[in-house]
Amino acid sequence: MVLLKSCFSLEPLFCRFFYLFGTFVYRYRWPIVVIPPLLSACFSVGFIWVFDLRVDDPAYVFTPRDARWKRELGTFSRLWPLDENKFIAGKSFETKRFVNILCKAKDGGNVLQPEILDEIDLLNRFISENITVPTTDGRFQLSYQDLCLGYDWKCSANEHIEMFRQMTQVGRVIELTYPKGGNKDTPAYLGTAIGDIKLNKTDGTVQAAKIIQMFFFLKQEPANVRKYSTDFEYAVERFLLHGFESPLIDISFAHYQSIEDGLDENARRFFPNFVTSVIALTIFCIACAFTFRVHNENKSKISIDWIRSKPLVACAGLLTTLFALISSFGLLLLLGIPYNVINTIIPFLIIAVGVDDMFVLNACWSATAKSKNFNC
Template sequence: MGKRKPARYNSCHHPQTKQAITATLTESYGQFVGRHEVVFIVLPLLVFGLLGLGILKMEYESDVEHLYTPINSQAAQDRDKMKASFPDRTGTNYNTYSLNVEDRYGEIIAISEGNIFSNTSTSDMRNLVDTIKQFEVDFEGRTLHYSDVCARASDMCVISGGFLLQDDFLSSLEQRNVTYPLWNDVDISFFVSGVNVSGEVLQSASVMKLTFHLRQDNDTMQEYALLWEDAFISNMSSLSATFFPIGVSFATSQSLGDELNENTNGDVFWFSLSFTLLITYASFVSGGDCVSSKSHVTRAGVMAAGLGILGSFGLMSLCGVKFVNIVGIMPFLVLSVGVDDMFLMVSAWADTNQYGDDWDIPKRLGHTFRLAGIGMTITSLTDLVAFLVGYSSVFLSVKNFCLYTVFGMGNAVLLMPVILSLVGPMPKDDHPSPHNLSEQGDKNIYKVEDECAPGSASRSTSSVSTLNRSELASTGSFAVSNVGYVSTNVT
């Protein structure tokens, strides 16, 4: 008996895998998009444009302690018990050591080239303090000054270090009766620096620090205090250096949060620059003229990512999720993922050019989604799952950042069909049809999509054949899979 030939593997009888089922679903979805391109262009623009209006209701959270300490931590619970047992008395009997919350204040540090306690510097410091007390805050038709919001003790505003400018201290200093660091049971090293001491007697100093404490014993006074701090920064920034010959640095209890927010605001410039560069790059790589090229499609891909970001900001604002400074990173993440998906889809669309007019727009879109849909789905889902897990963080800043990012990426993915919806009204690419290969010359690369197509010969080869006119005439029906461009002989 002769040797039995090994059985040939026929992929036509191989059961569908989950990947094949997913590809079929994405192909069906792509065809649906192609048949309703106007809906997939107008409806997302309308919906996400309206969502973007929610930004008008955006609220900000910049309290560093609230953002970067664990939610419902043991420390927070213990502090709540302390608040209940020892109420805030900053409006009547302020004492730094009795505070159970972060202090609210405005602070200045004055630096003199000589002695800060000289007559000239002392006069300048007193003028500066009087000016600060006159800073105005307008709130609901009422004008507030420091005396309206200051922390009090013995019915007087508390200014730490203020005693350094009083006559009794200056008189004692002049008579060389001020000991350092303790004077009348007060540690003055908290308020002066660059000191000149002789035999524990203070001779001079070059630096003085004054702190203007604020009330926060109820919600209204806390709001007043925050507004006064803003006015303090604004007014101190606008004061001319020539008005106060001494050098003055200043800060408030919100300075750290303000600096973080300032850095976030600076990201707006870089995001705008990134957006512009991506649009420019996408336009160049698409090539061609303004009518037949897909440069408008690639621009639409970048815009789709931007629209997803806008929708995320608006939706989160409508839901009351506060904007925190690290959310400023989110647009860069969404833009990068969205643009990557866009290039995948445009590349898959270009793969359908070989079929020319034989495939209508819905069929080409279905093929595009079949090729790019699985990869986009998997990568997008992994990103979404990662940020959903991040939402379980105990830090409010991380929770809000992850929530904004999840919806931003989700929106960008949902808007991807808008990109290819735009190809429906655009001119078709001028590429050869498979039935017109003879018009292109004796040698043409021909790619057949499915080796199991009806009427085709059953072949195990997974290649692309290079055919001439005579071979096309002799083969009749043939089939080659779309795995690669490897030339082989047809027999």
């Protein structure tokens, strides 16, 4: 017969600790009941600054602080800094205010048709010349011509659209090969201007394309100009969503804040689901906390066993989880720690863990011998 050697275990130590802790909690039950809600109320003051500390920049939200790409981007930005008066699209790595628009024909055909190009050019001119945003004092209206990044004080005006419109004339001088066209004197890069293309099999020149992209690059320094550029982005968004109609083309667009707005919309959509989930979990937990018994003298009579039922334990388990959420988030906000919007899902996860712990408490209570004295 082989005797097993005794092994060191933490379980007896934990059992002893929680037994003593339970005795302490029961002895000083009223201070322990009152103090946590008061602490949670104090820490909840931190939620006043939740919008000031809120961070929804995708570069911060989804990447580590010391990510390698940040160092590499810093190197590119240092070697090719953004100059708002010497701006060349594709040679700057710091553009943080822009609007990109993709245009395609409604019939899914070639966008290099004259009537389609005229419609795209009309949209380009309208955005460049007619959409404006007011200054803070309301004295001026700023258009794209005031906010654009350009070269030698001349805005980028999506010249490739006009080039395609005049393709019959330009084609005699510039070979529209893809993605790099033109010659040594007049180079033209079409890789970001058109998409879903069809090339001529004989000479490799562009024969048809189904997508044209337009770019509107905006100034981002100083801070007040950056605000106006942001306002212009949203003004273009409102126009494209609610004001633009065309029988010839369909569009899709994005601007610098599009991902941030998507994260914010996701958080707003999550909140009603979170409230609904909490209410459903609360009802479920309280319902599961009741124990029913059948009377011996009358088998058809069923009543609640108030000795074994502990709905207050279920409520306490849920409340302590909510107090923990409020206290932890509030304290971190009081300390000035930024609130990452990706953490919006965390409260639901914490409540799920709290509900699980509550069922453990109820299971422990149910497993307790009925002959035990509940007083310490």
